[in-house]
Amino acid sequence: MNKGHLIIISGPSGVGKGTVIKRLMQRHERLRFSVSATTRQMRPGEVDGVNYYFVTKERFEQMIANDELLEHACYVQNYYGTPEAPLDAMLEQGYDVLVEVEVQGALQIRKRRPEALLIFIAAPSFAELERRLRGRGDTAEDKMQKRLQTARWEYDMAAQYDYIVINDTVDAVTDEILAILTAESCRASNRMQFLKEANEHALSPDVGAAETH
Numbered sequence: 001m002n003k004g005h006l007i008i009i010s011g012p013s014g015v016g017k018g019t020v021i022k023r024l025m026q027r028h029e030r031l032r033f034s035v036s037a038t039t040r041q042m043r044p045g046e047v048d049g050v051n052y053y054f055v056t057k058e059r060f061e062q063m064i065a066n067d068e069l070l071e072h073a074c075y076v077q078n079y080y081g082t083p084e085a086p087l088d089a090m091l092e093q094g095y096d097v098l099v100e101v102e103v104q105g106a107l108q109i110r111k112r113r114p115e116a117l118l119i120f121i122a123a124p125s126f127a128e129l130e131r132r133l134r135g136r137g138d139t140a141e142d143k144m145q146k147r148l149q150t151a152r153w154e155y156d157m158a159a160q161y162d163y164i165v166i167n168d169t170v171d172a173v174t175d176e177i178l179a180i181l182t183a184e185s186c187r188a189s190n191r192m193q194f195l196k197e198a199n200e201h202a203l204s205p206d207v208g209a210a211e212t213h
Contacts, residue, residue, distance in 0.1 A: 002193060004030070004096040005184055006087070006113055010106045011121035012151035014133040016167045017100055020121060023174045024098065028181070032090045034099040037063065040078040053083065071101060071108035082109070096181065103157045110160070117184060118161040119177060124168045126155070 011017050025031055037053040039060050048054050055063070060079045063069050072081030082099055090097045099109070109116050123129035133139065133147060158164050163180055167173045184190070 002094060002190060004032075004091045004094050005181065006091060006109075006116040007031075007096055007098045007181070008106045008109055008116050008118045009098060009100050009121060010103050010118070010154070010161070011167075012123075012129060012154045013147050014129055014136070014151075015121050015123050016132070016170070017121055019170055020167060020173055020177070021098065021100060023170050024177060027174060028096065028178060030095055032095045032097050034082055034087045034090075034097050036080055036101075037069070037083050038078060038080045040080075070099075070112060071105040073102065073105055103154050107157070107160060117180070118163070119180065120154075120158040120161040120164045121167050121173065122155065122158065122164055124166055126151070 009017060009021065021033070025033060035049060035051070035053055037055050037060060039055060039057045040052075042048065042052075042054050046052070046054075057079065060072075060081065063081065063083070064072060068083060068085065069081040070084045070087065072079060074080075082101065082105070087097050087099070101109070106118055110118060123132065129151060130148060133144065139147065165173050165176045165180075
């Protein structure tokens with residue numbers, strides 16, 4: 001069995017990553033979501049091990065010291081990171097594993113796992129991204145400007161990703177990402193084991209004997 005693909009998805013706040021990921025999970029039966037670890041408090045309705053692995057600050061810092069995290073960062077005095085062990089277990093079972101992470105985390109992963117597939121989700125235009133952010137109606141103007149500034153930086157960094165997809169409609173962007181995954185699975189490096197096994201089977205003495213009867 002071939003290992004699964006490690007898929008990293010990033011994009012600015014407001015671009016619709018959560019909705020796209022939910023649709024991908026519905027349409028790709030061999031896709032699994034990597035659950036992050038965090039030190040922030042659990043919110044109502046969240047489930048440990050489903051939304052996040054909720055750990056103490058001491059435990060998280062131990063995970064950093066033990067090199068148990070694929071990437072990690074600190075936001076608003078809380079740690080967030082991607083545990084390697086459960087992710088690697090799913091990859092070994094042949095599942096494609098999706099990690100949703102900010103640009104900085106994605107570039108950390110690229111250094112540790114150069115084979116990872118980095119996909120950046122963008123809005124149809126920056127004006128549309130701003131419209132979506134403002135449409136939420138829950139962000140003060142000073143924070144809005146910071147989000148827009150961050151989004152501009154993220155767009156500049158998108159050139160370091162393997163693919164950029166445009167979230168015009170959820171179905172269209174999901175189709176594009178699924179097409180990317182299909183193409184990646186057909187790479188020669190991913191199919192050589194199949195050809196090797198097929199060739200060994202063709203050369204098997206048992207196969208040749210069966211064909212003479």
